[in-house]
Amino acid sequence: MSKGKADEISVKDFIDKIVSISRYLKTKWLVILAGGILGGALGFGYAIINKPSYTASSTFVLDESNKGAGLNQYAGLASIAGIDLGGNSGGGIFQSDNILELYKSRLMIEKALLSVASFNGKRQQLIERYIDFNHLREKWIEDDHVGNISFNGNPGNFNRVQDSIITSIVNLFNKRLLTVSKPDKKISIIRVDVINKDELFAREFNMKLVDNVNSFYSQTKTKKSYQSVRVLQYQADSVKDVLNRSINGVASAIDAAPNANPSLQILRVPSQRRQVDVQASTAIYSEIVKNLELSKMSLRQETPLIQLIDSPVLPLTVDKVSKVKGFAVGIIAGFFLTVLILFIKKVISKIMEND
Structure with missing residues (x-):
């Protein structure tokens, strides 16, 4: 038998099988209709039972333009005082994209969950609101007998069960309920979406999370410069007190010998010593104030x-x-x-007949 003849017979057999299956399905039209109606009923019931999901969205712009170049003219002077103006840093601890991962960290999500908000005039922890709305306590009472667990107090003192519950909620948010993205890679606009079946919870959680993360991000970015400002401010205040006391000492020494005999130089020594202290303190205070202003400038430049x-x-x-x-x-x-x-059933029956 030629190859063309074999192909023709194979195609014919295939068509015959399709026709046979079609006829078989036509005989089962009532079953197919019943299946469609049953599916429609299930879909309709699902639409009624399924609770709607709400999406709370926040968008913000993050600008971290490198303005350190404007401070280069002060770099030499600042380096004498041991101050790093940060003009050539590549972004320090955080780069701009790191804030996206910061939003998904356990620390930030936990902090938002443990914060308190007002729901219909009632103050309540967000995690308590989440537990109550999802009826988790009833499940915990049946399975683990921990229905009365509370999340008040210092998170560092939570027990194993409390930490485990928070971890499971954090993982759920990262998998399904929280999305942090940059809609356009060319611009620094970040979008935070929180999806939940509790509309009020979704809104409050979104706002708490955005506020906590952005504050933490700014504080961490400027921590070193802020510490430098505090140290220099303390030094400036201390030297200023010494300078004021030295000035008062000069006046007191002069008042002690108002009409000193010009031939007795020893009488001028106390006031001259005080005057040297004033000059030294003035020079030191001037340098510290100069460095303090440079440090404040660096702090402003590093603040995103x-x-x-x-x-x-x-x-x-x-x-x-x-x-x-x-x-x-x-x-x-x-x-x-x-x-x-029906198709699978028909194929299986054919195989069984051939056997």
């Missing part, structure tokens, strides 16, 4: 600009499967699954 653009406003964006959509998708899925099951 974080400007909130949009914050979540009620009502939030809602995502809910409509009844019509649920019914339509259910019918399609029901038809498809019923046909697939």
Whole structure:
């Protein structure tokens, strides 16, 4: 038998099988119809039972332009005092993109969860609100007998169970409920989305998280410069006190011998000593104040600009499967699954007959 003849027979057999299966499915139209109706009913029921999800969104701009070049003219002077103006640093501890990961850290999410907000006039921890809305206490009472657990107090003193619960909630947020992104890679606008079935919780958690992370980010970026400013300010205040006392000492020494005999130079020694102290203290104070101003300038340059653009406003964006959509998708899925099951059943029966 030629190859062309074999191909022709194979194609014919394939078409015959398709026709046979089609006829078989036509005989099962009631079953297919019932499957579609059942799927539609399930989809409709899902749309009714399923709670809507709310999305709380915040956007802010992060500007970390390197302005250190403007301080280069002071670098030599500042280095004498041991001050690093940071003009040539590559961003220090944090780069601009690191804030995206900071939002997903356990520390920041835990801090937001343990914060307190007002819900319908009642003050409540966000984690308590989350637990109550999701009926987690009832489940814990049945499974682990820890339904009365509280999250008040210092997080550093939490026990193993408390830490475990927070860890599971943090992991859930990172997997499904929290999204942090840059919509456009060319600009420094960051978007934070929190998805939850509790509209009020989603809004409050979003605002707390954004506030906590941005504050922590700014404080950490400027920590070294802030410490330098504090040290120099303390030194400036101390030297100023010494200078004031020296000035008062000069006046007191002069008052002690107002009409000193010009031939007795020893009488001028106390006031001259005090005058030397004044001159030394003045020079030291002048240098410290100069370095203090440079350090303050460095602090201002290193402080990132974080400007909130949009914050979540009620009502939030809602995502809910409509009844019509649920019914339509259910019918399609029901038809498809019923046909697939009948097809598999037909194929298996054919195999069994050939055996």
